[in-house]
Structure formats: C-alpha cells, structure tokens
Amino acid sequence: MNKITLRFVFCLLTLMASATSYADEGMWMIGNLSPRTWVLLKEMGLELTPQELYDPDGPSLNNAIVMFGGFCSGVVVSPDGLVFTNHHCGFDAIQDHSTTSHDYLTNGFFAKRQKDELPNPDLYVAFHLRTIDVTDRVLSSTDAYTESDVRSAAIMNTCREIEMEVLDTINCIYGRVTPYYRGSKYYMSVYQRFDDVRLVCAPPQSLGKFGGDTDNWMWPRQTCDFCVLRIYAAPDGRPAPYSKDNVPYHPKSYAHISAAGYKPGSYCMTLGYPGDTDRYLSSYGIDNTMRTLNDIRYSVRSVKLAILDEAMRASDATRIMYASKYASSSNYWKFSLGQNKALRDLNVIGEKRELEAEIAEWAETSGKTQYAGILDTLENLYAQNFVADYTLHLLEESFYSGSDILHFALTQMLRAVNAEEEEEDATATHKAIEKAYRDIDVDVDKAVFAAMIKNYRKQAVCNDCWPDFMTKIDSAYGGDVDKYTDQLYSRSRMADKQSMLKVTNMAELFDDDMFDVAISVIIKLFECYSENDIDEYERRLGDALRQMNHDKEYYPDANFTLRLSFGTVGGYTPNADTHYTHYTLPQSLIDKYEQNPGNYDYMLLPSVYKWLKRGKFGSRYTDAATGQMPLCFLTNNDITGGNSGSGMFDGRGRLIGLAFDGNWEAMSGDLKYDNRLQRCIGVDIRYVLSVIETYTGAKRLINELTIEY
Ligand code: ARG
Numbered sequence: 001m002n003k004i005t006l007r008f009v010f011c012l013l014t015l016m017a018s019a020t021s022y023a024d025e026g027m028w029m030i031g032n033l034s035p036r037t038w039v040l041l042k043e044m045g046l047e048l049t050p051q052e053l054y055d056p057d058g059p060s061l062n063n064a065i066v067m068f069g070g071f072c073s074g075v076v077v078s079p080d081g082l083v084f085t086n087h088h089c090g091f092d093a094i095q096d097h098s099t100t101s102h103d104y105l106t107n108g109f110f111a112k113r114q115k116d117e118l119p120n121p122d123l124y125v126a127f128h129l130r131t132i133d134v135t136d137r138v139l140s141s142t143d144a145y146t147e148s149d150v151r152s153a154a155i156m157n158t159c160r161e162i163e164m165e166v167l168d169t170i171n172c173i174y175g176r177v178t179p180y181y182r183g184s185k186y187y188m189s190v191y192q193r194f195d196d197v198r199l200v201c202a203p204p205q206s207l208g209k210f211g212g213d214t215d216n217w218m219w220p221r222q223t224c225d226f227c228v229l230r231i232y233a234a235p236d237g238r239p240a241p242y243s244k245d246n247v248p249y250h251p252k253s254y255a256h257i258s259a260a261g262y263k264p265g266s267y268c269m270t271l272g273y274p275g276d277t278d279r280y281l282s283s284y285g286i287d288n289t290m291r292t293l294n295d296i297r298y299s300v301r302s303v304k305l306a307i308l309d310e311a312m313r314a315s316d317a318t319r320i321m322y323a324s325k326y327a328s329s330s331n332y333w334k335f336s337l338g339q340n341k342a343l344r345d346l347n348v349i350g351e352k353r354e355l356e357a358e359i360a361e362w363a364e365t366s367g368k369t370q371y372a373g374i375l376d377t378l379e380n381l382y383a384q385n386f387v388a389d390y391t392l393h394l395l396e397e398s399f400y401s402g403s404d405i406l407h408f409a410l411t412q413m414l415r416a417v418n419a420e421e422e423e424e425d426a427t428a429t430h431k432a433i434e435k436a437y438r439d440i441d442v443d444v445d446k447a448v449f450a451a452m453i454k455n456y457r458k459q460a461v462c463n464d465c466w467p468d469f470m471t472k473i474d475s476a477y478g479g480d481v482d483k484y485t486d487q488l489y490s491r492s493r494m495a496d497k498q499s500m501l502k503v504t505n506m507a508e509l510f511d512d513d514m515f516d517v518a519i520s521v522i523i524k525l526f527e528c529y530s531e532n533d534i535d536e537y538e539r540r541l542g543d544a545l546r547q548m549n550h551d552k553e554y555y556p557d558a559n560f561t562l563r564l565s566f567g568t569v570g571g572y573t574p575n576a577d578t579h580y581t582h583y584t585l586p587q588s589l590i591d592k593y594e595q596n597p598g599n600y601d602y603m604l605l606p607s608v609y610k611w612l613k614r615g616k617f618g619s620r621y622t623d624a625a626t627g628q629m630p631l632c633f634l635t636n637n638d639i640t641g642g643n644s645g646s647g648m649f650d651g652r653g654r655l656i657g658l659a660f661d662g663n664w665e666a667m668s669g670d671l672k673y674d675n676r677l678q679r680c681i682g683v684d685i686r687y688v689l690s691v692i693e694t695y696t697g698a699k700r701l702i703n704e705l706t707i708e709y
Pocket of ligand 1: 088209211212213216217327330331644660661662
C-alpha cells in the first residue's frame with residue numbers, strides 16, 4: 001500500500017472506530033449481561049444462548065473457565081481435566097521443576113505418561129460457580145457517607161459474614177465478596193477450588209517465551225505462549241490436596257476447540273479474570289499514578305533488573321533460580337514505561353479533564369449539590385498526599401520488592417503481627433524457609449540490597465523519608481553503604497542459607513539485624529500510610545458520571561472476577577505509515593531469529609529452528625486463507641493483566657486461541673480504553689496444537705481434545 005492510501009485508510013479507520021465505539025470496550029460480568037448487550041452479541045455473531053454461556057445450575061461454557069493460581073486464567077479442554085493456560089502463567093511451576101540437568105525452561109517439558117505429570121504444591125485452580133448481588137445487604141450495614149474508616153470496617157465485617165454462609169470446606173467451596181464501581185455495588189462470586197494441579201507439557205522457552213522482554217507488550221508477535229496442566233481430584237471427584245491416589249478430575253464441561261480459524265471481523269470473546277483496571281479514575285488520579293507508581297516502579301526496577309540480568313547471564317544455575325522473579329518484575333517494569341508513554345501520547349489526561357468539566361457543569365446545572373466541588377477536592381487531596389504516596393511506593397519497590405532476604409523478613413514480621421497467639425508449626429516454618437531460600441543467591445541479594453539503598457537516597461523527595469536504618473548508615477558508617485551491607489550480611493543469620501535451614505521457629509530470628517532493618521522499613525511504611533478520602537471522592541465522581549449518562553451502560557472495573565469481553569478479529573493502524581495485519585506466520589519468527597544474532601530474546605533451540613525450517617506443522621493446522629499455520633493473532637477484546645490464559649472463543653463458543661498480551665500503542669488501556677488502538681494479542685490454537693503434536697510429539701494429549709475442523 002502506498003503512503004497516501006495508507007493515510008486514507010488510517011482516517012477511515014479512525015472514523016469507523018468512533019462510530020462503533022460501543023462494541024469492543026468493556027469487561028462484562030458473565031451473569032449480568034443486559035438484554036441490550038445480548039442483542040449486540042447476537043448481531044456480532046454469538047450463537048450461544050444465555051444458558052449455554054452461563055448457567056449456575058447446569059453445565060455451560062462458564063464451567064470450562066478457571067481462575068489459575070490466583071493470578072491468571074485458564075480453560076479446561078478435556079473430560080480428564082486438562083487445562084490450557086499461558087506459558088508465562090505456568091512459568092514459576094516450570095522453573096520449580098527445572099535444574100541445570102533438567103532444564104525445562106530451555107528444553108520444554110512433556111510427561112510421556114500420565115503418572116509422570118508433575119505436582120505443584122503452591123498452585124491451584126478455581127471454578128466459578130455463581131455470582132450473587134449482595135449490595136443491599138452490604139450497604140445497609142453502613143451509612144453511605146460516614147467516615148471512610150468506619151464505613152470500611154463495617155463493610156468488611158458484613159462481607160466476611162456473607163462469605164461464611166457459603167463456606168463448605170469439605171467440597172472446597174467458598175465465596176468472595178468484592179466491591180464493584182468502587183464500592184457502589186457488591187457481588188459475591190462463589191468458587192470451587194482444586195489444589196492438585198500437575199504440569200503436563202510446556203514448550204521450550206524459545207517458543208513459549210519467544211521475543212522475551214524485547215517483544216513483551218508488543219505486536220507483531222510470534223510467542224507460543226501456552227502450557228498444559230491437569231486438575232486432579234480425590235477418587236470421589238472432590239477437591240483434595242496432592243495425593244498419589246488422586247485421579248484426573250472430570251469437569252462439568254470442557255471447551256471444544258475449533259481449528260477452522262477466523263477472518264477479520266469474526267466474532268471473538270474472551271472469558272477470564274482481568275485483574276485491575278481504573279477506567280473511571282480522575283485526571284488527578286492518573287497524574288498521580290504516573291508520577292508515583294509508574295515512575296518509581298520503572299526507575300527502581302531498572303536498577304534491580306540490571307543486577308539480576310548480569311548474574312543470570314553469568315551462571316546457568318542463577319539463570320534458572322531467578323527466571324520467574326526476573327520475568328514478573330520486568331513485565332510491569334516495561335508496563336510502567338509503556339503506560340506513561342501511551343498516557344502522554346494519547347493525551348488521556350486532557351480528555352479526562354474535558355469529561356470532568358462536563359460532569360461539573362452537569363452537577364451545577366441540574367442542582368446535584370452532592371457532587372459539587374468533587375474535582376477541586378480530589379485535586380487538593382492528591383496534592384496533599386503526594387509526598388507520602390511517592391515515599392510509600394519508593395519504600396515498597398526498594399525494600400519490599402528489592403532484596404529477597406529483606407522481603408522474607410518483612411513478610412514474616414507482618415505475619416507475626418497479624419497472627420493470633422498460637423503455637424508455631426516447625427514443619428511449616430521449615431517449608432517456608434526452604435521455599436524462599438531455594439531461589440536466593442546471597443551474593444546477588446546483597447548486591448541488590450546495597451543498590452536499593454543507594455538509589456533510594458537519590459530518589460527520596462524529603463528529608464524525613466529515610467527509614468531509620470538508612471540514617472544509621474550515615475551516623476555509624478560515615479555513609480558507606482557497601483561497608484554497612486558487608487557487615488550486615490556477615491552478621492545476619494538470615495544471610496546464611498545453611499544456618500537458616502536449621503531455624504524451627506521464626507522467633508529465633510527476631511533479634512537478627514535483618515529484622516531490625518525490616519522494622520525500620522515497616523515503621524516508615526506505616527508513617528506514609530495515611531487514611532484519606534481519595535477513594536471516597538473517586539467513588540462519588542464515578543457515581544456522578546453514571547448518573548449524568550444514565551442511559552449508557554457502564555461495566556465495572558476489573559477486580560479479578562470472571563468477565564466476558566466481546567469483539568472482533570482485526571489488525572490496526574498505529575500511525576499513518578504503518579498498518580498491522582491481524583496475524584503472524586512462521587517465516588516472521590525465523591526472520592527475527594536470523595536477523596538478530598546475539599539477541600538472547602530471539603534465540604532458538606536447534607530443534608525448534610529445525611522444526612520451523614522443515615515446516616511440517618500438520619495440515620489440520622493450516623489456515624484456509626493463507627495456506628499456512630498462523631502463529632499469533634489480534635482482536636479488539638478488552639483485556640488486562642490476569643486475563644493471561646483466557647480462552648478466546650468464536651461465536652459457537654469454541655476455543656480459537658489463548659489471550660496473552662496487550663499492545664504498546666495502547667498501554668494506557670487500564671486507565672482508558674482506546675477503540676482505535678487497543679488490541680488483545682492471542683496465540684492461535686492451531687499453533688498451540690501443532691507445537692504439542694508435531695514439535696513435542698505429545699499425541700496422547702491431542703487424543704483427549706475435541707477438535708472441530
Ligand atoms: N505482558 C504479558 C502479560 O502481562 C506477559 C508476557 C510475559 N512475557 C514476557 N516476556 N515477560 O500478560
């Protein structure tokens with residue numbers, strides 16, 4: 001396409017996007033879709049009935065979706081409880097089973113027989129059973145505008161009371177009441193949880209994490225971001241902790257897979273657990289997020305990640321040890337950079353200010369005095385709170401998420417503060433220490449610890465922002481951070497792995513010097529944490545918006561409850577010179593590898609390279625339009641972190657892909673959805689199936705699936 005045509009397409013697409021702006025934005029509650037939304041869903045191509053989608057009393061697609069590990073999503077794809085999720089969601093589990101001699105990160109993993117599937121003591125999945133509106137009960141326990149701390153305490157008590165009523169420990173059924181619209185509504189989601197989830201298959205990193213940090217949050221993409229696990233239950237079908245006597249779980253329903261593909265404009269919906277969005281946040285809140293959370297996260301993590309990166313490159317054992325920690329830290333490190341950039345590029349604050357001016361005018365002209373002055377109040381509250389909020393984030397990033405040894409001390413201390421007086425279980429203590437210390441290299445940790453202090457000094461914005469232990473470095477060590485760190489790490493028992501493994505009671509550590517550091521960090525954290533009315537005023541602002549536009553439907557912000565997002569398959573035009581088509585093909589992966597020698601993120605295992613060059617991906621996985629196997633694809637589904645591993649379904653409710661990322665141009669998406677630019681990046685299910693069948697040779701898994709062509 002030449003430049004002029006591209007420019008024309010760009011303008012046209014922009015116009016079209018504003019005309020259809022209702023269709024793709026929104027993370028809707030699956031059981032709460034309005035008649036109006038159903039009409040739209042049908043028009044767009046959904047062929048399921050409401051009961052086939054969600055039926056609390058019978059099998060429905062809802063039953064095939066799992067919350068994965070409390071941080072991701074997954075789809076059940078076989079009558080024997082096989083689960084598909086993202087490689088990056090199973091990454092921690094894959095790392096846990098890896099050693100330098102069995103490096104499943106690098107080489108991938110496949111359990112040849114069912115009995116070789118690997119248990120993961122810390123992993124669980126939960127099925128959503130139903131969602132109940134409990135707003136009246138929760139809000140009647142408090143008066144809408146009493147002091148915020150009193151209000152929160154009353155609400156919390158009622159929520160816990162409601163949750164207790166559905167708790168069924170024998171069947172692992174539990175409820176979670178969560179606020180929606182910042183607490184204007186409350187719903188309880190009821191779940192059934194399974195704690196025996198085993199690793200079945202994972203591709204090598206050079207497929208499952210192809211592109212690494214270089215490509216993370218970006219399109220075009222070639223990552224085969226999947227892994228396979230299996231849910232096990234007691235022989236009677238009930239959830240049970242790991243036991244060798246457990247058997248594969250037979251779910252109420254499982255997703256069928258379509259290898260028939262899609263076209264631009266084809267209906268697509270995601271079902272999963274989006275974690276956190278703040279779409280109704282005020283312009284002042286956005287500004288605050290940029291200057292505190294994002295700026296700090298990016299700058300502090302830059303320091304920490306550089307140290308980890310160097311250590312990981314130098315040793316295979318360290319690379320494996322820190323793989324998962326590195327990936328999760330770098331994921332939101334890059335996110336913070338991208339979110340601030342997109343917020344600026346897309347003038348999100350400017351657009352918000354216009355909307356806020358409209359709300360203020362509406363409040364005034366329609367005599368809604370309860371909403372008068374909200375924006376001025378918010379502006380003042382954020383300004384007054386800035387230094388404390390900034391320091392809070394700086395403390396968290398530098399010391400809570402900095403050195404792992406200090407992190408362990410902090411979490412143990414907070415646990416001790418919250419724990420009831422009860423006998424400590426020596427085995428549990430030993431397990432907690434073993435788990436935390438397995439992935440700590442004391443020298444690396446020490447380097448991070450010292451670097452965090454030096455960086456904190458540079459970034460702190462007030463004289464009294466230093467935790468006490470830092471002030472002592474000045475008074476007792478002449479400001480020499482390295483000398484202080486050396487002495488601390490040689491004195492502290494917590495910095496001695498072997499000695500730590502002998503601890504049977506955390507109280508043995510209470511007089512350790514690392515605990516002193518932890519105490520001074522906690523004291524500072526508490527000092528910065530001030531009760532204020534920001535949330536309450538943000539809530540009122542959201543209420544005002546919904547009242548002003550009362551004929552419009554507003555979906556609630558993501559809060560890690562099950563949501564549906566509907567949209568269509570399609571590429572995008574980020575600027576007048578670039579148009580991205582909606583899919584990628586194998587040659588683009590080979591090109592990235594061949595054209596970027598030495599880029600670690602584009603490295604390929606020789607066996608993967610051979611497989612790609614051979615090009616025998618299985619004719620069943622070929623797309624009719626291109627005659628090739630597709631790799632990744634784009635839709636305009638509205639997703640966010642937590643949605644990773646969400647099923648992407650066609651109009652008949654068949655699985656066509658797994659959502660795994662968002663795109664760079666619209667990283668502001670958690671605060672404002674952009675119709676023109678925001679895309680969901682998915683791995684095509686045919687790519688997944690081909691890797692399972694033709695690369696891994698895991699035919700026994702393919703045989704369990706129901707694949708429609
Ligand atoms: N950005 C993706 C998400 O948050 C995670 C991708 C993981 N890949 C990586 N290279 N770190 O869902």
